[in-house]
Amino acid sequence: MTSPKPKLVGITGGIGSGKSTVAKIFSIFGIPVYFADDRAKWLMANDPSLKQQICDTFGQESYLENGSVNRTFLASHVFSDEEKVKKINSLVHPAVKRDFENWVTAQKSPYILKEAALLFETGSYKELDKTINVSAPLKIRITRILLRDPHRNEKQIHDIIDKQLPDEEKNNLANFVIKNSDNKLLIPQVIKIHQELISG
Numbered sequence: 001m002t003s004p005k006p007k008l009v010g011i012t013g014g015i016g017s018g019k020s021t022v023a024k025i026f027s028i029f030g031i032p033v034y035f036a037d038d039r040a041k042w043l044m045a046n047d048p049s050l051k052q053q054i055c056d057t058f059g060q061e062s063y064l065e066n067g068s069v070n071r072t073f074l075a076s077h078v079f080s081d082e083e084k085v086k087k088i089n090s091l092v093h094p095a096v097k098r099d100f101e102n103w104v105t106a107q108k109s110p111y112i113l114k115e116a117a118l119l120f121e122t123g124s125y126k127e128l129d130k131t132i133n134v135s136a137p138l139k140i141r142i143t144r145i146l147l148r149d150p151h152r153n154e155k156q157i158h159d160i161i162d163k164q165l166p167d168e169e170k171n172n173l174a175n176f177v178i179k180n181s182d183n184k185l186l187i188p189q190v191i192k193i194h195q196e197l198i199s200g
């Protein structure tokens with residue numbers, strides 16, 4: 001007998017909102033989590049067909065001689081140009097979609113989580129059954145990012161924030177909102193959503 005397909009739940013949030021932290025709490029409760037942004041990086045470095053497409057589009061310089069991604073080249077020649085960002089996304093997103101679909105078929109759980117920074121911005125939330133937005137005040141997010149990534153400065157963080165939907169819009173689109181300010185406990189909020197997802 002085949003087990004029923006798990007419910008697909010997206011978890012997102014602006015930079016530094018704590019979506020990875022919250023996703024890790026769900027995974028401690030035994031819920032499988034697909035970290036889409038990490039997986040996209042892995043696929044760019046390891047999927048032969050995606051690597052070939054990237055080389056064909058942006059040149060052999062996209063990879064170093066040892067086969068690893070040439071981050072310096074991509075940062076200055078691809079990620080700095082909006083049209084090229086769209087192009088590379090049009091190569092990476094289908095690869096992630098296929099990889100996610102393969103991964104889902106192997107999961108035995110009432111629901112699984114897909115963690116991604118741009119779930120609403122890319123429209124990929126439409127392929128999911130439910131969504132969770134992790135929300136935190138901007139000031140707290142910036143403080144936490146500067147602590148986590150000391151190499152970043154506030155301007156770089158604001159540049160990323162400007163490319164993301166505002167928190168209020170994401171809260172309106174999401175089925176569930178987890179508040180991650182300093183005075184809110186995460187685990188009770190995770191338990192409540194977990195119970196709704198397994199009973200609904």
Ligand SMILES: Nc1ncnc2c1ncn2[C@@H]1O[C@H](COP(=O)(O)OP(=O)(O)OP(=O)(O)O)[C@@H](O)[C@H]1O
Pocket residue numbers: 013014015016017018019020021022117144145147148180181182186
């Ligand atoms: N409730 C909290 N209290 C204190 N620190 C927190 C809390 N939640 C998250 N953090 C810390 O804030 C930082 C950002 O959290 P996390 O990496 O989970 O965010 P994210 O939304 O996944 O970020 P990004 O979009 O950059 O990947 C991390 O260092 C994390 O440990």
